[in-house]
Amino acid sequence: MSAHHFRLSDLFLHALPSGALYLPHENTLVVSDLHLGKSERIARRGGTLIPPYENTETLQKLDGDIAKTAPERVVCLGDSFDDLRGAEALDDTHRATLVRLQAGRAWIWIEGNHDPGPIELGGTHLAELAIGDVTFRHIATSATPEVSGHYHPKLALAGAGRARACFVYDKSRLILPAYGTYTGGLSALHPDLRSLFAPQAIAVLTGRKAIPVPLLKR
């Protein structure tokens, strides 16, 4: 199996190479920072007209992970939309894809800083969600154990090409990589991000395989 298996508190977790997190005992799939509607938002604000294909690409990837894991529940861990108007502007094809993916399973939208309010798509809206003693929320807090997103961590290994999006975890905290296509990243070694973790922490690089590597101290 090309996923990385680990534990956080009482949860068993699989970091998938795609950047999604799978909880086998709860049969739950978690994805963070989809940033759907990014190109539309940039265009609306008078910016450049970048290729409008990120929704197709991101949903296709999600479709693939759902097909592989057949979860009972999907949790989108915030910043699912680049902004709330982006959710309204979702076109019919993408709406239909979402409806199809939501059919027959629980779907939870956690609020993010980009999409703080409810959206008119199916599913439940929550500020945060508890599974066991672990809280799932968008932005990391001091209340651990928790799983969050928001920072878009990425990491490069010396001599092995450009940085890849990555999971970062220690004994009490996990931060997910951004799942969306048009997302940049913050180096997992950046003080803002590194300081959230204990000296002993692990990064799991995404790509063709999930590759765990110790997160060095800066």
Added chain:
Amino acid sequence: MQLPPHFQDWFARRGWTIHPHQQEMLARKDLPALLLIAPTGGGKTLAGFLPSLIELADGAHDGLHTLYVSPLKALAADIKRNLRTPVDEMNLPIRIEDRTGDTSATQKRRQRADPPHILLTTPESLALLTSYEDAPRMFKGLQRVIVDEIHALSESKRGDQLMLALSRLETLAPGLRRVGLSATVENPQAIAAELASNPHPCPVLQADPGPEPDIRMLVTDEKPPWSGGGGKYSIPAVLEQVRQHKTTLIFHNTRAQAEIFFHNLWLANDEGLPIGIHHGSLDKAQREKVEAAMVAGSLKAIVCTGTLDLGIDWGDVDLIIQVGAPKNVKRLVQRIGRANHRYNAPSKALLVPANRFEVVECVAALEAVKAHDLDGDPKGPGPRDVLCQHILIRACAGPFQADDLYAEVTSVGAYVGLSREAFDDCLDFCATGGYALRAYDKWKRLLQTADGAWQLRDPRAARVIRMNIGTIQDTDTLKVRRKGNFKPLGEIEEGFAATLTPGDTFLIGGQIVRYDSMRELSVQVTRDATKEPRIATFMGTKFATSTQLQHRILRMFQQDSWPELPHHTAEWLALQREVSKLPEPDRLLVETFGFEAREYCCVYGFAGRNAQQTLGLLLTQRMEESGLHPLGFVATDYATLIWGLDPVTDPEPLLKPETIQDGFEHWLSGNAVMKKTFRTAATIAGLIERNLPQARKSGRQATFSSDILYDTLSKYDPNHLVLQITREEALQGLVDFGRISEMLDRTQGQLDHMTLKRVSPLAAPLLLERGRVAVSGSAQDRIMEETAAFLMENAGLSQLPQ
């Protein structure tokens, strides 16, 4: 037209007589366009400005009369100083100002409200000026445009951008006259055609080229080495020349080589001769210090790169030394012209081949200079990314009709052949993004008003467009600072900085420094006097040897003997002929041999470094597919050397033109160089914004790599305009597939395969060449996994629950 009396007096007072070409420029001053080709020191600038000075002498003209455009900010400032002399001495009522990226905001605002008679600027600043709504008022009375160093502008997209801007000025100021000033070029008609406003002609005026240059190869006691590009062996001889001359310019092809040479020069400079260094990565203040010292005549020599190619007057240079093969005869001739600014005195230059093969190349170049056989590749039609930017700039200035803009654009030489359909595609790209999926109907960038005019949907967009004007791709660079010093030493590429680990040493500004840390966006270093430096690879753009020069070398190989070559080099070629073959112009030589447990295959394509590199990538990919287990390759201007585990017994199928063509199409899409090319085209066309330092500093999560856009676009919209442009560009530049096509056409599948028992004389230097490329299929993943596993084991992370 005769020189007015007080101008004649002024010439007389200075003890000058007017040059014939200056007189001719006056006589033909009313032509719509005129191109002057004159050597350095020929009074070219004055020839360009004389008609303006005379027309402005009576003080009757109100507002902007003459616009002067040059490729360098520094040149604009220099010309301003030089023009002051005649204007002040003749007491002419003429206001002269410059306007570049360095001009203050207040000054810029004032210039738009109350323009000077003569404005000196750069193509980018001019493009910006035309983007303002008040452009029609500012340029209304414009009479003349002088484009200086037009040969340099013409080599890049900056020239295309400038000519598009001029087409705009032509509409704002009908009857505008254009003058181009150029150094010696191989095809003046081509530049004239670019400058002309179609359908008006642009005659070419040739000034007396002056005496033939005195140019030779530098004779050294020590033989040049087999490989490498530093020319270190020549340092004693170069120092001797510096001693014998007043001021010497020592040109290098790359900044890294200039740094290393400078460093070694000082190690050998026992007398402490004042020698400086000047190149584009150095901090501006440092460059200016060197320039000032040069003008003051206090430097004996300057080690430099192409940044000193253009016509700023650097005092009394009496010798040019070119270290490393000149690669391109035209540039060599222009560089030689930098010596001896006195008209009618021969320029003196010495060539220093950096290695044995370059001896051949230098001799070929010397013959080409003697034969006045300059090189240059014919340019393709005007690039469409520049056109897209021009459309956006036009939109910033106010609503426009597509028909009017099309008419303006097709008056530009490079865009004469632009079809209406191609123009409309570019306009559609600017308006809607031009995607197969019509996603932006609601948020178009340009909208059509009721009368059919195009305008910006959101006026805020103008700011973004203006900030992204220009066609020069800034690489992301980081300032290098010594600890505790605010003043930076210079800049290095972000990619190079990323490869540094604390303790690594590199050269900058002639000093060896040790990398300590990265703070904010600057690289912290300390001085390190003891160690051998790690090579500074920043800005490693290596010029490829021109096609014409390569042909000359191939022809030279066909001679029975080589009396014009130094003995050591002639012997080397003779030995190659004896044990293998010398490459022929219309055949492709391939040598295969085993050496130290590896099987080698050397392909002498003579296609230039970039194309040979592309060929290496294509061939190793094909070899991987055929199970030949290639391990790596190295490319030079004349050959690609590949090594692997299995011998290539039959190179013919590998080198079939169709095979290479197919491989190219396939390979191109996933190539890193393509992604870089895409980024440039996408930035110029306005698809993505320039990576501004402010944006890099803040909101890192928000910006994402243009590689992602390239991948997405290739997957969902492979025929998109910007991908079309990217593929076009790949035929030149870093991928340079055009040169591979030229090689395939030239050799027509005629292959000479030599199976040898050992390394051939011509292939031997390649074994020592730097810049080896390892072949990696899925190797990258494997390296990553192995590194990760090793780190995990050593970090003792078992206490984390897994």
